[in-house]
Amino acid sequence: MNTDFVEMNVLFDFYGSLLTGKQMDIFKMYYMEDYSLGEISQELNISRQGVYDSLKRAESVLKYYEEKLGLVKKYNSNIAKINNIKRIIDDAKINISDKSALRVLDEIQKELDEIEL
Amino acid sequence: MNTDFVEMNVLFDFYGSLLTGKQMDIFKMYYMEDYSLGEISQELNISRQGVYDSLKRAESVLKYYEEKLGLVKKYNSNIAKINNIKRIIDDAKINISDKSALRVLDEIQKELDEIEL
Numbered sequence: 001m002n003t004d005f006v007e008m009n010v011l012f013d014f015y016g017s018l019l020t021g022k023q024m025d026i027f028k029m030y031y032m033e034d035y036s037l038g039e040i041s042q043e044l045n046i047s048r049q050g051v052y053d054s055l056k057r058a059e060s061v062l063k064y065y066e067e068k069l070g071l072v073k074k075y076n077s078n079i080a081k082i083n084n085i086k087r088i089i090d091d092a093k094i095n096i097s098d099k100s101a102l103r104v105l106d107e108i109q110k111e112l113d114e115i116e117l
Numbered sequence: 118m119n120t121d122f123v124e125m126n127v128l129f130d131f132y133g134s135l136l137t138g139k140q141m142d143i144f145k146m147y148y149m150e151d152y153s154l155g156e157i158s159q160e161l162n163i164s165r166q167g168v169y170d171s172l173k174r175a176e177s178v179l180k181y182y183e184e185k186l187g188l189v190k191k192y193n194s195n196i197a198k199i200n201n202i203k204r205i206i207d208d209a210k211i212n213i214s215d216k217s218a219l220r221v222l223d224e225i226q227k228e229l230d231e232i233e234l
Contacts, residue, residue, distance in 0.1 A: 017185045068134045071188075078232050085228045092221040101218030104209040108225060111202045115195050 005031055011062035014071045023058040030055055075117050082112060122148055128179035131188045140175040147172055192234050199229060 008031050016024060025044065029035040030051075037055075041048040066072055089105050089112075096102060125148050133141060142161065146152040147168075154172075158165040183189055206222050206229075213219060 015186075018182075065135075069132075069186075069188075071186075074233065078234070081228050081232050085225050088221060088224050088228070092218070096215065096218050096221065098213065098215035098218050101209070101213050101215050101221075104205060104213065104218075104222070107205050108202050111198050111205070115198050116191065117195070 008059065008062070010072055011066055014075070015062045015065040015069075018065060019058050019061060023054050023061070026051055026054045027058045078117050082115065082117070085112060125176065125179070127189055128183055131192070132179045132182040132186075135182060136175050136178060140171050140178070143168055143171045144175045195234050199232065199234070202229060 008027075012027060012031065016027070019027060026040055029040045029043070030037070035043065037048050037051050040046075040051045044051070046054075086109065089109050092105055093102065096105070125144075129144060129148065133144070136144060143157055146157045146160070147154070152160065154165050154168050157163070157168045161168070163171075203226065206226050209222055210219065213222070
């Protein structure tokens with residue numbers, strides 16, 4: 001496995017629920033809990049090759065779904081826009097003194113915080 | 118097929134790319150172009166039962182992914198929040214006269230319009 005750990009963890013956040021139970025377990029041990037292939041093999045009583053194959057398969061599955069659905073790409077694009085709005089609001093709060101405008105900005109900020117992309 | 122057409126079209130918007138080419142064709146003819154099973158059967162030279170099975174399978178696939186990923190549910194929740202912010206801004210624009218505040222609201226509105234959920 002020479003794949004980017006951060007990328008794999010992000011893909012797992014979005015598509016992990018589409019893996020089989022076994023793929024999920026192995027994926028978590030390898031990518032989140034820092035087990036080696038050998039250690040996973042011992043722990044789960046599966047051959048090292050079996051662990052390797054499951055992990056490779058899980059990676060392909062996650063990448064396949066990102067290719068098809070592009071959720072990570074969409075998320076990154078939208079989170080940037082939302083953060084941009086938050087920045088606009090933060091800046092505005094420093095410069096604006098109109099009370100009712102400030103109240104509106106607070107309201108918008110609160111709603112923005114509730115969006116779960 | 119006695120399923121909700123609107124629901125099916127929404128699910129297709131989110132997960133249609135995960136269907137096979139054949140499932141996609143049949144799904145579109147039935148749910149978007151109003152063909153009957155018999156007409157699809159004639160048009161594609163597949164048995165009526167074959168058309169039925171493909172359609173049922175496609176429906177299951179779409180529902181399966183919504184169960185696993187819940188994108189439609191998430192979308193509905195977020196679109197409601199974004200529309201709420203747009204309403205807050207529209208109302209505020211009527212009541213606020215502070216020029217720099219109005220400019221900020223315009224800026225926020227523009228960013229919001231660019232979010233593609």
